[in-house]
Amino acid sequence: MPDSLVNLAESLGADLHLELTGTGSRRAALIRALRDAVRTGRLAPGTRLPPYRSLAADLGIARNTVADAYAELVAEGWLSARQGSGTRVAHRAEPLKPLRSPTHRAPSGRPAHNLLQGQPDATSFPRAAWLAAARRALSAAPHDAFGPGDPRGRPELRRALTDYLARTRGVRTDPGRIVICSGFAHALRLLFPAVLPGPLAVESYGLAFHHGLLADAGVHTHALSLDQHGAAAEELTGLKGIGAALLTPAHQFPTGVPLHPDRRATLINWARSTGSYVLEDDYDGEFRYDRKPVGALQGLDPEHVIHLGSVSKSLSPALRLGWMVLPERLVAPVLEAKGEREAWASATDQLTLADFITAGSYDRHIRRMRQRYRRRRDQLLEAITGHAPHLTVTGIAAGLHAVVQLPSGATHSDESTALRAAQWQGLALDGLSDYRHPAATMPPRHGLVVGYATPSDHAFPGALEALCRALPPEA
Structure with a gap:
C-alpha cells in the first residue's frame, strides 16, 4: 500500500x-x-x-x-x-513510574509483563529435588547443627562449595577460607567498612543498590571507565589510596562484556604491587551460552582476590545464601565483623544446599536452566531482529539479561521515551542509565536492559510482544 x-x-x-x-x-x-x-x-x-x-x-x-x-x-x-x-x-491510570533503582520495586501495581533483570524464573525452582535434599540433610544432620553454630557457616556446605567452585569456576580454596553469608549485599556489609575501609574502585556501570549501600557505609567509590574489553584496570595505577576494586570480570554487569585477559593480568599485578584486594562478583558464573566459561579471577591469586557468589540467580533469592572465598589473612577480620550471634543464614538451608550440591542436583538444575535461558535468549534475539533490525543487542553470550542499545546519537530523553512506551504496554523494564555510577566520567550509554529469565514459559511470548511494541522505530 x-x-x-x-x-x-x-x-x-x-x-x-x-x-x-x-x-x-x-x-x-x-x-x-x-x-x-x-x-x-x-x-x-x-x-x-x-x-x-x-x-x-x-x-x-x-x-x-x-x-x-x-x-x-x-x-x-x-x-x-x-x-x-x-x-x-483515553486518560489511563497513572503509568508505572520509572524504576530508578532496580532493587526498590513496589509490590503493588504490578505490571502485566516483567522483563526486569536480576530474577530467575520462580516457577522453575526445583521443589521436588530441594525437598528430597532437605529430607536427606535433616536425617543425617549432627545434633550440633541445631545449636548456636559456627559463624563461618556449616562445614558441610563449605566443603561442598570448595569442591564445586574448584570444578566449575577454577577457584582455589579450602573450607577454612569460605564464610557463608546471606547474599552479596550481606557480604559487602561485612567487608565495608570494618574489614576494608575504602576508598573503593568500581565499574562505571553497576547496580545502584550496591553503590548506595557503600555510600551509606561511608565508603567513597571511584568509577572506572568501561569499553568493549571491560573495566579499564589500567586506570587503577593512577589512583591514590584505593585499597580495593569491585568488578564483575566474567560478565560485566550490566553491559555483558568479559574482562580482557590483559586487563585481568593488570588487575592482579596492581593488587599484588599495592597490597590491595580485588572483589570478584561472580553473579551469574554458571550461565554461559556461546563461549567457554571464563574461569574465576580468584584462581590467579587467592591471596589478593575475594570471590563472592550466591544462589540468587541460579536457584532463588528467597534462600538468602551466599559465600565469600577469602584470602587467609582476611578470614579472622570478617568473622570478627560477623560476630558470635549474628543473624546467620539458616543452618537447615545450608545443610540442604550442601546435599543438593553433593548429590549432583545442583549441576542438573544448572544444565536444565542453562538450556531454558538460552532458548529464551534466542527468542528475544529473533523477536528484536525481526521487529527492529536497526537496534543492536549486546551482552548475549552469557547471563540472564541483554542490553538493547539505542542508535548512535541517542540521548537520555530517547531512553526515557522508550521506557514510557514500555510502561504504556504494561511492561516493567530498566534503562541502562539507571546503572550509571553518579561519579562516572565516561560518555553515557543509552539502551534498555532486558531480563529474559523472570517470566514463566507461558508468559514469555506475551512479554516479547509487549517489548517489540515498545521499541523505538527506525529514525
Whole structure:
C-alpha cells in the first residue's frame, strides 16, 4: 500500500502526521498508526481526534473505515468516546513510574509483563529435588547443627562449595577460607567498612543498590571507565589510596562484556604491587551460552582476590545464601565483623544446599536452566531482529539479561521515551542509565536492559510482544 500522510495540525493544535504503511487493510493501517501515536506520546491523554468525515477526507479513505478504527481503539482502551465530546485519547491510570533503582520495586501495581533483570524464573525452582535434599540433610544432620553454630557457616556446605567452585569456576580454596553469608549485599556489609575501609574502585556501570549501600557505609567509590574489553584496570595505577576494586570480570554487569585477559593480568599485578584486594562478583558464573566459561579471577591469586557468589540467580533469592572465598589473612577480620550471634543464614538451608550440591542436583538444575535461558535468549534475539533490525543487542553470550542499545546519537530523553512506551504496554523494564555510577566520567550509554529469565514459559511470548511494541522505530 502506498504511504498516506495527513497533517492534523488544524484539528489537534500540533504538527502531527499519521503514516499508513504496511500490508493489510487501510483500517488495520490506521489502527496501527493511531496506536503508535498514542503509545509514543505524540497524542497525549485527552487530545481530541478529528471527526470521522474530516479524517476520512484527508486520508482518502471511507468514513466507515475511520469509524471502525476508532471503535476498535475505544474497545482496546486507547481512546474514549462520549456523546457531544467526540473521540479523545483515553486518560489511563497513572503509568508505572520509572524504576530508578532496580532493587526498590513496589509490590503493588504490578505490571502485566516483567522483563526486569536480576530474577530467575520462580516457577522453575526445583521443589521436588530441594525437598528430597532437605529430607536427606535433616536425617543425617549432627545434633550440633541445631545449636548456636559456627559463624563461618556449616562445614558441610563449605566443603561442598570448595569442591564445586574448584570444578566449575577454577577457584582455589579450602573450607577454612569460605564464610557463608546471606547474599552479596550481606557480604559487602561485612567487608565495608570494618574489614576494608575504602576508598573503593568500581565499574562505571553497576547496580545502584550496591553503590548506595557503600555510600551509606561511608565508603567513597571511584568509577572506572568501561569499553568493549571491560573495566579499564589500567586506570587503577593512577589512583591514590584505593585499597580495593569491585568488578564483575566474567560478565560485566550490566553491559555483558568479559574482562580482557590483559586487563585481568593488570588487575592482579596492581593488587599484588599495592597490597590491595580485588572483589570478584561472580553473579551469574554458571550461565554461559556461546563461549567457554571464563574461569574465576580468584584462581590467579587467592591471596589478593575475594570471590563472592550466591544462589540468587541460579536457584532463588528467597534462600538468602551466599559465600565469600577469602584470602587467609582476611578470614579472622570478617568473622570478627560477623560476630558470635549474628543473624546467620539458616543452618537447615545450608545443610540442604550442601546435599543438593553433593548429590549432583545442583549441576542438573544448572544444565536444565542453562538450556531454558538460552532458548529464551534466542527468542528475544529473533523477536528484536525481526521487529527492529536497526537496534543492536549486546551482552548475549552469557547471563540472564541483554542490553538493547539505542542508535548512535541517542540521548537520555530517547531512553526515557522508550521506557514510557514500555510502561504504556504494561511492561516493567530498566534503562541502562539507571546503572550509571553518579561519579562516572565516561560518555553515557543509552539502551534498555532486558531480563529474559523472570517470566514463566507461558508468559514469555506475551512479554516479547509487549517489548517489540515498545521499541523505538527506525529514525
